[in-house]
Amino acid sequence: MTRLIIIKVLSINTNTTLVAVKTTSTHFIPVFESYRSAKFDNISKGQTEKKVRVLSRREHGQWFEQTDTCEMQPDFIRAQLKEPVNTPIYVYNKATDVFVSGSILTEGMWEGDLVNQTRDFLMEDRERVLLDLGSNVGVFSLMAAKIGRKVFSVDILAGNIQRLCASSLAGHFQDQVTIIQNALSDERGNVTYKTYRGNVGGTFVKKLDGVQTAHGIKIIPAILLDDLLEIFKFQKVVIKMDVETFEEQILKGGKKFFTEARVDYLLMEFGYHRTRPSGRSIIEILDKYGMTPMLPSVHDVRNLTDSEIRAWPGYVTWKRKHLK
Template sequence: MVKNRRVKHFFILVLVGCAIYVLFGVFYTPSKGSTVLAKHVDSEDTITDLYKYNAIKSKTIPVKFDQRKKCLEGTNNCIRVFDTSVDYSSAKQIYTCVDLRIRSLAHTPICVYDPATDIYVSNSILNTGSWEHSYVLKVLDILSQDPNLEFVDLGCNVGVFTVAVAKHGRRVTALDANRKNLEMLTTSLKLGNITKMVTVVWNALSDIPETVGFKEAEGNIGGLQMVSDINAGNVNDDNGSIAIMLDDLIPMFRGKSVFIKMDIEAYELKAMLGGKKFFEEVDIKFLFMEWIHHKHTDIGSKIVQFMTERGYTPFRPSDNFLSRPLQITYRNNWPSDIIWIKDFSKTFSKRKTVSVVKAAVMMAIFAIVAVDFVFVLGVLVVIFTQ
């Protein structure tokens, strides 16, 4: 009697163990942003092409003021590829470096400003581990559905989106006018061992090549605005930058598909007008931008005209399936941030197909779990009724 009871207990343990193993195998999938993947994409064997992409030959050429920096060779205007091989970890603006915490990604360092001087972005990262977390997840979700999409971060600030996307294993081009931001971003990339995933460009964007000054917003370093029509002699690396046109970047992206995040503090229209050829020659599938500055302005109506004429449809980023377009006539009521999608009907059809496949996979998973549960239950009934 005792022996039979022990045999029953043994079989129960074996069956429970098998059930747990099956459930674990069904539900567990390694995170795309796991440390293993991050190391894989940053290895010498797998990022040779990325390394070549970053190692752009450059030369020093005269510019409007003494920048003493390198401009990209073979271009009409001064595209400055920021030197990410330099150690900026002792830069005085770096308050600290903490883990950027994005759901589904392995933690990776990001450097921030003193929250007293950057009450929005840096303060949010220090308190919550992230900034615009839901938007970052939306970007990663869209990128994960198209392995050929590159990410272009125009106005990268301290690099929340850039660092997250690079950690996700996708190539990034990050542009910012503020040298201090790029020194911090470079430090974050080095600490996270993802430098070779990112090309960093030190320029402002405008509709003409020009020298621009900075207009600082107190307590909001990310709110730095560009000022045109200034005396170039009064501008240096700390209070200004060299503006190029989006068209100048065509050689870097010709023939590629990209997702653009544009956050350049009300200079978006100027950037678009300086990028008419860019929109023709580069496949911009998605453009994520701030809308809060443009809700009630003529600039806003011109942006709408520019984008709709090129086949783009606006959406609310919080729309899970990006299936309900925003109404053009009610642009005053649009959210603070929007996503423009090119050829929406085609894109939505593809996303709908992906959603159907995901639903089918989930149904299959639940069917496996149900069968597994019924099997274990049936065996237990047989054992205890004998």
């Protein structure tokens, strides 16, 4: 059973991010400091091994650290990403996850062009961090950690989070990677999700309705994108969003986030939305947030027009307006 520790934010600024854990006494034990500091204060006295931080926010609004989520499991398969070279990654077997894990095991990469584009965006400015929404087994997250960037990875599946933990430990990325196990939506509360046999990456979130109360339904707490500001201070951000049709709902819950953080680039899976009302809604939301759609390539910076939305590519990059 996962042991949960209540997290309370003491202070957050650009130089030091200090989060504390409330114990049974009146004292607070520091859990982590910002990525600009080399120090790391462990939860348990005498504990010297650095661990990957796995956090979750519950319905009552408290943040918890999950202290044993990162335990290695016997069905983890270790592979190597082709780029960046010598980056370890733990995946599923091909029968369980034919697309993402299968591609990594066969070719050493998944969505390599998009990963390289995201890398180039991060390399443009050393202060940029990666917010990986729908991190899966962590291809984008591990790339960003490998090049020395701070990473915040959000996913709902324990199997994905456990593998990303194991990969981060194998790559010695504990100081760079923080994982959040929550769904994201436009309102707080429980949501359900569906997984597909043979395609872990196809997992999608759906809001609960009156019918969905049967025993055995998969439930996870949903938070707002804005809620991440409760414990993290984001300045310059690159977002990768691959959440299987739930992009519109997440953006609706991010008004404060896009106001307080400087989102320079947003890479989004968009194919589902090209022929649906959600596509126009996403364009309007991001326009209000100061973002312009463009082709997903650092080598082709042509902007996209909403009159051609049906012809947009499956992935679209939004760039902050007036970004040089």
